[in-house]
Amino acid sequence: MTASNKPDRSVIITGGNAGLGYECARAIASSGKEYRVIIACRDAAKADDAVKKLKSETGNDGIFRMELDLASLASVRNFAKDFLKSGRPPLRALVCNAGLQVVNGTAYTSDGFEMTFGVNHLGHFLLAHLLLKQMPGPGRIIFVSSGTHDPEKVTGMPDPVYVNARALASPARDSSGESDALIGRRRYSTSKLCNIYCAYEFADRIKKETEKNIAVNAFDPGLMPGTGLARQAGPVAFFIWKYIMPVMTLLPINANTPGKSGRALAALATDALYDDATGKYFEGTKEIKSSKLSYSKENALDLWDTSVELVKLAEDETVLSV
Numbered sequence: 001m002t003a004s005n006k007p008d009r010s011v012i013i014t015g016g017n018a019g020l021g022y023e024c025a026r027a028i029a030s031s032g033k034e035y036r037v038i039i040a041c042r043d044a045a046k047a048d049d050a051v052k053k054l055k056s057e058t059g060n061d062g063i064f065r066m067e068l069d070l071a072s073l074a075s076v077r078n079f080a081k082d083f084l085k086s087g088r089p090p091l092r093a094l095v096c097n098a099g100l101q102v103v104n105g106t107a108y109t110s111d112g113f114e115m116t117f118g119v120n121h122l123g124h125f126l127l128a129h130l131l132l133k134q135m136p137g138p139g140r141i142i143f144v145s146s147g148t149h150d151p152e153k154v155t156g157m158p159d160p161v162y163v164n165a166r167a168l169a170s171p172a173r174d175s176s177g178e179s180d181a182l183i184g185r186r187r188y189s190t191s192k193l194c195n196i197y198c199a200y201e202f203a204d205r206i207k208k209e210t211e212k213n214i215a216v217n218a219f220d221p222g223l224m225p226g227t228g229l230a231r232q233a234g235p236v237a238f239f240i241w242k243y244i245m246p247v248m249t250l251l252p253i254n255a256n257t258p259g260k261s262g263r264a265l266a267a268l269a270t271d272a273l274y275d276d277a278t279g280k281y282f283e284g285t286k287e288i289k290s291s292k293l294s295y296s297k298e299n300a301l302d303l304w305d306t307s308v309e310l311v312k313l314a315e316d317e318t319v320l321s322v
């Protein structure tokens with residue numbers, strides 16, 4: 001805290017109006033007033049409600065919302081410009097949390113990319129570049145991934161399939177006869193693999209190419225039944241997800257309440273305990289190995305180079321080489 005008793009650093013949480021992002025915002029706002037907490041959300045009304053609730057639950061007035069739709073690269077660019085103009089305290093942490101699963105057919109972002117890849121990966125990829133420029137350091141960037149990226153974990157989700165990033169951005173028409181749900185879930189687990197490639201690549205490049213003290217890690221919150229993630233499942237499946245599956249958080253498996261995972265995510269973003277961690281994968285607060293495939297440098301480079309092209313990243317939008 002500064003001598004004037006004002007917050008002296010900012011933290012941005014994408015999708016902070018609901019689920020894990022909300023709980024992360026709540027944990028950071030409850031921990032003290034040195035952080036200005038900004039939830040970056042696509043729906044202004046939902047975001048206003050969340051800010052109001054967060055303020056009343058934490059007694060912290062330093063919580064704000066800013067508009068961000070990760071399904072629009074123009075919105076991502078506007079967000080970064082608005083943050084620069086806002087005069088908020090320096091950015092200390094960016095939590096790339098927002099995410100979705102599309103299980104009822106293929107949807108596209110406003111730039112024409114497959115929605116799951118576009119929102120879960122591409123939007124955050126651009127956002128991280130633009131905000132990294134604005135982070136003086138020390139700082140942290142966290143990509144929220146998922147155990148579903150790892151075929152060796154029993155998650156009930158299809159294994160990710162990474163052929164190349166272009167195919168993920170613009171998938172060919174499917175002729176396999178697989179259901180929309182299966183295809184959509186596979187796109188989701190693959191996008192969560194992309195989050196890890198992205199975290200490892202940012203961490204490496206920041207270390208090699210800059211003097212900035214900025215750590216980048218990937219995070220698995222574990223299964224958190226009850227959040228909005230399964231909102232596209234049919235009414236029966238969503239009822240089970242929301243009201244019955246939360247009992248799984250009582251079992252000794254990697255299933256948690258959003259509150260517990262939100263606190264773990266907040267710790268990774270702000271706790272001095274993690275000062276030395278970069279380029280790592282955390283299951284909750286525990287550092288573990290991610291899947292074998294997630295260490296493929298070939299895939300990571302393909303994803304990086306293609307993403308640079310797809311978002312049309314300009315040299316003056318990043319401090320890293322493109």
Ligand SMILES: NC(=O)c1ccc[n+]([C@@H]2O[C@H](COP(=O)([O-])OP(=O)(O)OC[C@H]3O[C@@H](n4cnc5c(N)ncnc54)[C@H](OP(=O)(O)O)[C@@H]3O)[C@@H](O)[C@H]2O)c1
Pocket residue numbers: 014015016017018019020021040041042043046068069070071096097098099100119144145146147220221222223224225227228229230
């Ligand atoms: N739930 C789980 O079991 C689980 C397990 C592992 C990992 N995760 C990961 O945890 C993260 C949070 O998920 P959750 O479970 O908390 O789900 P959630 O309750 O549905 O929250 C997702 C958040 O992302 C936002 N979002 C979606 N599309 C967006 C867009 N185009 N632009 C900006 N924000 C957007 C949503 O905004 P709206 O409210 O406006 O839709 C919402 O705030 C995701 O990255 C997910 O992959 C979840």
